[in-house]
Amino acid sequence: MSRLYASIDADASKTEATRRAHKYVSAHVRGWDNGVEVVGSADPNGPSDCFDIYMTSGSHASGPRVYLGQVVDGRFIPNADAFGQVI
Numbered sequence: 132m133s134r135l136y137a138s139i140d141a142d143a144s145k146t147e148a149t150r151r152a153h154k155y156v157s158a159h160v161r162g163w164d165n166g167v168e169v170v171g172s173a174d175p176n177g178p179s180d181c182f183d184i185y186m187t188s189g190s191h192a193s194g195p196r197v198y199l200g201q202v203v204d205g206r207f208i209p210n211a212d213a214f215g216q217v218i
Contacts (some may be wrong), residue, residue: 134173135180163191179204186213 136160140147148155154175159168166187166202173180182202188194200209 135171161187161189164189166190166218168196201213 133153134154135152135154137150137152137156138147139149139158139160147203152171153173155170155172157168157170160164166189168185168187169182170185171180171182180203184199184201186197186199197213198213199213200207202208
């Protein structure tokens, strides 16, 4: 049985796309100038799952991937250094 699942749906799609994983799963949703990447991973030594969240520059521009924070144990832990940054 897989520990991690991902799904994505869009207005131009007839069906939802899904993926399953044991160790990690990632998704990058982006527009022309902005995007968001989420990387989920399973802790091999415990019950916790961790989701790292990044801001990206999108499909058109090239720029840095900025770490926004992490969701773990039902809590969002922000990266204070990222807020207010422009890419």
